[in-house]
Amino acid sequence: MSDPYATESYDYELPxxxxxxxxxxxxxxxxxxxxxxxxxxxxxxxxxDLPTLLRAHDLLVxxxxxxxxxxxxxxxxxxxxxxxILLLRNQGDGRWEALVRPGKRLxxxxxxxxxxRDAFAEIVDRxxxxxxxxxxxxxxxxxxxxxxxxxxxxxxxxxxxxxxxxEPLDDPGRYQTVYAQVPGSAAAPTAxxxxxxxxxxxxxxxxxxxxxxxxxxxxDTFRPVEAEDLRQHRIHSEWCELSQPTASRxxxxxxxxxxxxxxGTTAVRVLEASGGEPYRxxxxxxxxxxxxxxxxxxxxxxxxxxxxxxxMLVSAFAGRELVLRAYAEAVAERYRFFSxxxxxxxx
Numbered sequence: 001m002s003d004p005y006a007t008e009s010y011d012y013e014l015p016x017x018x019x020x021x022x023x024x025x026x027x028x029x030x031x032x033x034x035x036x037x038x039x040x041x042x043x044x045x046x047x048x049d050l051p052t053l054l055r056a057h058d059l060l061v062x063x064x065x066x067x068x069x070x071x072x073x074x075x076x077x078x079x080x081x082x083x084x085i086l087l088l089r090n091q092g093d094g095r096w097e098a099l100v101r102p103g104k105r106l107x108x109x110x111x112x113x114x115x116x117r118d119a120f121a122e123i124v125d126r127x128x129x130x131x132x133x134x135x136x137x138x139x140x141x142x143x144x145x146x147x148x149x150x151x152x153x154x155x156x157x158x159x160x161x162x163x164x165x166x167e168p169l170d171d172p173g174r175y176q177t178v179y180a181q182v183p184g185s186a187a188a189p190t191a192x193x194x195x196x197x198x199x200x201x202x203x204x205x206x207x208x209x210x211x212x213x214x215x216x217x218x219x220d221t222f223r224p225v226e227a228e229d230l231r232q233h234r235i236h237s238e239w240c241e242l243s244q245p246t247a248s249r250x251x252x253x254x255x256x257x258x259x260x261x262x263x264g265t266t267a268v269r270v271l272e273a274s275g276g277e278p279y280r281x282x283x284x285x286x287x288x289x290x291x292x293x294x295x296x297x298x299x300x301x302x303x304x305x306x307x308x309x310x311x312m313l314v315s316a317f318a319g320r321e322l323v324l325r326a327y328a329e330a331v332a333e334r335y336r337f338f339s340x341x342x343x344x345x346x347x
Contacts, residue, residue, distance in 0.1 A: 004289040004320055007225050007233075011306045012327050020340035021167045023174045028199045031335055031342040035326050037318050042326055044333065047194040047343055048202075050300075056207030057258030058298075059249055063189040063266045064212040066180035069157030077111040077120065085112065085121065085134060086160055087153075088186050088218045089239065094136045094143030097127055099219070106132060114156050119144050129219055129236055150183070160186055162339050175339075184216035184239070190302050190339045191264030209258070211249040213270040215240040215283075225307055235286035235309060240266075242274040250276045250295075259297035265310045268317070271295040288312040289320055299346045303330055303337040318346045 002009040024030040028048040035042055045053065054060075070087040083106065089097040100106045100123070112121040117139060125133035136144040144152060159172040169175060177192035178200070200210065219236040227233045250260055260276070262268040273283040276295040286309060299317055304310040315323045326344065335342045 002320075004315075005229050005231055007228055007230050007307050009320065010225075010230075010308070010311050010315065010324075012324060012331075014306065014331060014337060018331065018334065018337050018341075019164050020336035020338060020342075021165055022169075023193060023340040024336075024342075026196060027178075027194050028196045030194050032194075033326060033330060033335065033342070033344045035318060035322065035344060035346045037322065037346060040322055040325075042329055048199055050199065050345070051202045051206040051208060053345060053347075054203075054206070054208050054261065054298075055259070057209075057253060057256045058261055059209040059211055059253035059258050060203065060261045060263055060300075061211050061213055061246065061250070061267050061271060062177070062179060062192050062195075062263035063215050063270070064177070064179050064181050065185040065189060065214050065216050065266070066183045067159060067176055067185045067188050067217075068183050069153055069159055070186045071158040071160040072114065072121075072153075072156060073158070074112040074114045074121070076105065077113045081105060083112045086186060087134075087157075088131065089216065089237075090184065091133065092145070094145045094149070095124065096134050096136070097218075098132055098134045100132045100134070103130070103132070116156065119152055119156075128234075129223065131219065162187065164338060165340065179212070182214050182216075184214075185218075187217045188339065189215070189217060189264045189266045191267075191300050191343060193340070194343055195263075209249060209253060211246040213240065213242045213246060213267055215266040215270050217266060223309075224305070225309055225312070230288055230309075230312060233286065233309065235284050237282045237284050238269075239281070240270045240273065240283050241280045242270050242276070242278060244278045247274075247276060247278045260295060261298040261300065262296045263300050265299075265301055265304075265313050268296050268299060268313060287316050289316045291316045293317065299344075301344055301346070302339065303327065303335060303341055303344065305338065314344075314346070 086099040
């Protein structure tokens with residue numbers, strides 16, 4: 001029996017052609033694998049079947065964070081060498097935690113210019129994870145923040161797509177959920193990409209509720225688990241919020257026998273970090289097998305990268321052997337994987 005704490009136990013073979021390069025059209029036409037934790041049964045559906053697969057009084061809890069145009073292409077000042085900055089987390093006062101390339105040439109004190117002359121960035125610190133803290137300043141060297149920064153970023157920044165997506169995206173809105181409202185993520189909470197306004201209406205008609213949390217997706221979306229023993233992996237802090245109205249919706253659903261159905265691993269982390277109670281702040285919660293869930297009853301999720309913390313979270317919820325068997329069946333059935341890929345409903 002494989003060691004559940006060995007990172008290599010979460011590896012699997014994936015033919016490269018199964019990595020989805022474009023989103024399904026329409027959104028809810030993606031395939032949906034249903035996995036029953038109690039029986040181990042696996043069945044195959046289409047995402048728009050979701051209202052028939054859930055029960056009245058169930059409550060979907062989704063992450064309404066919105067992806068910002070977080071990728072900036074600039075040049076080192078004054079030499080002119082090409083620089084790329086990926087914004088991860090707003091620290092206030094014009095400061096952002098970020099990934100930078102080439103990191104070796106961007107030490108503390110380095111400055112980066114962009115296509116216009118309205119702003120520049122200065123590297124002010126390093127992070128534990130090997131990133132940088134970048135401070136944005138206007139032409140008068142005042143911190144660039146708030147609405148002024150948002151307008152500038154909308155003009156200069158690009159929507160960041162994961163590195164395994166090699167094709168350009170014609171419509172950046174397809175990398176946003178239809179309910180995204182709170183700007184702050186460096187990557188989309190992709191389990192939510194399958195929903196359409198029409199499907200949300202049909203879910204309501206079936207007596208299935210929808211509530212929202214926020215988690216701004218940051219560094220761990222881009223970081224593989226490199227430690228041989230996953231317990232040595234240090235997950236990065238991300239900001240999240242579960243509001244009082246959402247906590248009340250959760251309580252109400254449970255009182256009438258409804259299940260809390262997390263839409264994506266980001267929603268799982270908010271629900272489990274908060275216990276379903278009102279919460280606003282950071283979380284470093286790393287969920288892997290052995291974790292005892294206290295707030296989530298079912299999960300909608302995409303198919304994740306090998307050896308990733310997200311695959312470990314799903315394995316904690318459904319059992320590693322069942323999850324890897326489901327992944328093997330998904331490969332055999334030619335499901336589409338990763339951000340623009342198909343989905344799984346675990347009951």
